[in-house]
Amino acid sequence: MKVSEIGEFGLIELLAEILSREGEKQPLLVGIGDDAAAWQSDGSTLLATTDTLVQGVHFNFSPECTWRELGWKALAVNLSDIGAMGGVPQYALLSLSLPKDTEVEGVIQFYHGMAEIANQFKVAIAGGNITSSPLVVITLALIGKASKGILTRGLALPGELIAVTSYLGSAAGGLRALTRHLEFEPETVTFLKKAFLQPQPRVAEGQLLVDYGVKAAIDISDGLIADLTHVCQASKVGAIIRIDQIPVHPSLRAAFKDEYLNLALTGGEDYELLFTASPEVINKVKKDAGCPITVIGEVVEGPGQVTLLDEEGKPMNWDKKGWDHFASGNY
């Protein structure tokens, strides 16, 4: 059997199963299958995550992105994972694989992009390694701390509302605009490109959620439906979302009149947070968050599935599943 047949999540399950079989190991609070791993270390809970960007798979240079934008994004996607655990990011390790004929100037721009977002979040690039490779592959590992508590995928409760930060689908719209050379109003282009190339990891918002007692969250990297399904499966609950509640930025709606909903439901890489909480908690979060918070549905009893309701409250058929790294792209 080929890995494309069992998919990314099948491979992760296999790994977890093989590792669980035997041996005495260091204890974990959260292991394989959440946004980050967590364990107790003396007085604190440590968090660690890693993400890889492969040239031709996760990014392409011009017109899609510059080296500098890539540097930003490589760290941003990891910051988002620590944010989704409610943690404080602290130390990053960079593994940079580069073709021998890469221009040094590009690498310098990459460093600057990474340093810019590292400074914004006070993260130290603590070490790493650089090696040659036929194509550019970038892996960052990010280590952080949870001071008060952590958010996980597995603690959503029936009766809670489901909310998300900011807008969905904008990053996928940006990618599509770049790759298809679509022409829009200049401010629309700027907004969509920025959503795709310079995602703002919701680190402060993740910490706010912990402060207000939220327990369940995930970052939306694979697409709303895919990531909400991850929460449902980990929490052994169902979810109902109303498509007319999904927050879509006016620029995305204007640019992709027929497809903005598809992009918002299945377009990955928004790096917004999805979380579940009571109405009272969500109202408190709304007041203090630095970005819009929108309720899009609720957690229900039932199998780990997402049900979509249309504008009239009727269940919709939806066969697209979001992003699996071994499936074909779905937008």
Next chain:
Amino acid sequence: MKVSEIGEFGLIELLAEILSREGEKQPLLVGIGDDAAAWQSDGSTLLATTDTLVQGVHFNFSPECTWRELGWKALAVNLSDIGAMGGVPQYALLSLSLPKDTEVEGVIQFYHGMAEIANQFKVAIAGGNITSSPLVVITLALIGKASKGILTRGLALPGELIAVTSYLGSAAGGLRALTRHLEFEPETVTFLKKAFLQPQPRVAEGQLLVDYGVKAAIDISDGLIADLTHVCQASKVGAIIRIDQIPVHPSLRAAFKDEYLNLALTGGEDYELLFTASPEVINKVKKDAGCPITVIGEVVEGPGQVTLLDEEGKPMNWDKKGWDHFASGNY
């Protein structure tokens, strides 16, 4: 300018320089340029390192290696870095990039190889990510702890002796035997292959060095001369080594009569430890170490260079520098 012109270490220096320029960041005890990064976290010193293996650059499948051997080695090289800091490895993150048509059975064997060495060192594979890629790229990040102190490259002192664990050059001999389909006695083949494919990270020995007050160490991954030069440059000292003292296994000597010394001096991937200490300390280490410890030379005042002395004590010319990932291979 291309990255092949400034090389791996030039790129690392550029990164360190750009990152040092601005911004308030998390404090580090040891940053870019040692075997692992180190920082203080509440009661303990944490260590973190990462290493990448790229298909066609660091490994090739059959006849060179199997998936299972690759799983072992991917974690072993990181364990060696934590060992070279004198630390206790604890948690690993795996980033696995695979072509879509990879056989699942291969990945399962990879997991088993990694789990085997993880169990041996009581390391938990805490998380990671799996993604598609045109070629196999494996990055592991490993996080550990230093309980009593750390070993760094920068604390070698003139007058100290230089010692290494076990034998050098065996891994490079193993690689050469595999790639050139060389034929030797069966036990020679077994020894050399194992040295290359199943290196034994010197984690216990690293901790022993800390216990006995050693301050300066490195793991020999790029080759003896290259890694000793790293120590000399970081410590601002010189080093003199006597080639007739370099520990070479009889099997390597028998298999490569004319080249064993070249392999021992510049062949990478031995993952043995090199350290500097007083004769008294080295004698104590010799008694308690689980492998041979051999004195190969001494630290001297002077520029960050390595001087080789031949059998008669005369300086030798040596223009091979060891392994730089952007230079052409040198064996």
